[in-house]
Amino acid sequence: MTEPRYDVIAIGNAIVDVMAPCTDDLIEELDLNKGGMTLVDEDGAKRLYDAMGPAREISGGSAANTLAGLSAMGAQCAFIGQVADDQLGEVFAHDIRAVGIDFDTPARAGQPSTARCLIFVTPDAQRTMNTFLGASQFLPPETLDAEAVAAAKILYLEGYLWDPEEPRAAMRRAIEAARAAGRKVAFTLSEVFVIDRHGDDFRALIEDGLIDILFANHTELAALTGEDDFEAGLAALAPKVPTLVVTRSADGAVAMANGERAEVAAEPIDEVVDTTGAGDLFAAGFLFGHVREESLELSLRRGAIAAAEIISHYGARPEADLKALMAAKLG
């Protein structure tokens, strides 16, 4: 087995976030799924964009955000995801490479355009996401760089991307490549609607021992296990995955691994501005600790610190120097 070149390689949606503040009245008027992620087609995206106030564009995508956090902490990362050969595709590629992440998936010619996520941020800092998947859903499995996957300590997969067929096939192929190389597979459940549609797949992956590290929030845990009670959900799932990490928004997070359990409170911050990316950055912090073989508790602390940074400003990519922030907070 060769020495791994990357700490983490991820497959995820290659998305540019289009973010604007909005009122709760507008959420109601547009009949949006507040706090959730909803897939929209190009017409739906146009309708919502027309109703949106002046926006700013910031690269996003769940797994890509996680890598941006990992890279900011000092990890070596690579990203696999599909953009179109348009201006938003250039923006996405620029922003991910600018933080030192390898990104070699060739841009896709023609329609549809690069994925966009229209994010309405209400005064309570909740983000309501409406995603036009565009080119992102056409990640060709046959072009998957299995060598790169085999060269990373951890393969990180985004549940959102399990929905479209091509990326799902690419991810299955990547899991095989990672297992064959003796690497770990980490998976984030992303959203309840994904579990509603693909829960059987996820449970099968888990039963087959193909997931080493599983990320979920408390509602996703309930959806996957069928247990409404948080502790019952943990008890049902923990024996089946080597490392389980469950976030609970303002109530912190829990990790369980090999019978050990650790918890962390949410990191206190002055003002929550925009919760977009909180889960993604929590995963970044935890994975950073994990690849360095730190304790469960310290890994959770890193997750909480990274999540706190991201929700203190607009956008789901870190703005502060995460490496310095971790050093200041953890000594």
Added chain:
Amino acid sequence: MTEPRYDVIAIGNAIVDVMAPCTDDLIEELDLNKGGMTLVDEDGAKRLYDAMGPAREISGGSAANTLAGLSAMGAQCAFIGQVADDQLGEVFAHDIRAVGIDFDTPARAGQPSTARCLIFVTPDAQRTMNTFLGASQFLPPETLDAEAVAAAKILYLEGYLWDPEEPRAAMRRAIEAARAAGRKVAFTLSEVFVIDRHGDDFRALIEDGLIDILFANHTELAALTGEDDFEAGLAALAPKVPTLVVTRSADGAVAMANGERAEVAAEPIDEVVDTTGAGDLFAAGFLFGHVREESLELSLRRGAIAAAEIISHYGARPEADLKALMAAKLG
């Protein structure tokens, strides 16, 4: 003379700003003109973008920023400027219409793409701008909507756009239309390099009595008048324009009109984050007072308040509710 439909109509660059924080070392390494605006071609823009950190995209353009401020205060505005029919063009058009500004210039097919301004923001909050003018420089004079120009109390022109030939011709035509309708013409000198290239044009416009309201900062005043001494510059220029407004960064601003003189200090703020758009928003505040026939002093105060809002965050479009902010500050 029909009742004006707009308070202000502006002709300006239709630009999307691409903004990223950077170190002073990078400014030096890239040999950038710190604090200034430099025109770059597509290759130059690519080279700088490659060297730039992860960025955010926010609509910009000097006169468009001014209108966004005016509109936020409650003025009726229209914008004339050229985008390409690409994604950044859609972003620009969306953002300006989303604040209630009429924008009817048809997008231009084919190359070049929509204008971009690569803005490097150093830790001292200075912005260093590198503009690829793209489609913006091909505003066809023959399509100028003279009826819309005649329907605005004030025609506002951006000096930056005097450089390319087509927009210059469009602006000359607009000045004629405004004068013929008995409207006022306001002009901002924008940058010393524009004065270096077109100072004779500007001086001729002023001598011919075609400029009613002139905006400059102290370095532009010196460049236009040839007077290094601030007071000497004011004394040379003030008799030639009905209303002269000169900003002096942290030292506030001066306005002179019909022998009257007023001054305002810079509005105190907690932290200067990014000075992009300070002059644009100063002009917005002043023009808002001017169209309402407020005193020189109150108009200057509005300018200082609007400028203070814009430099307290990233980006050159207002984020706070300027109407409420003005009411709170001015009673």
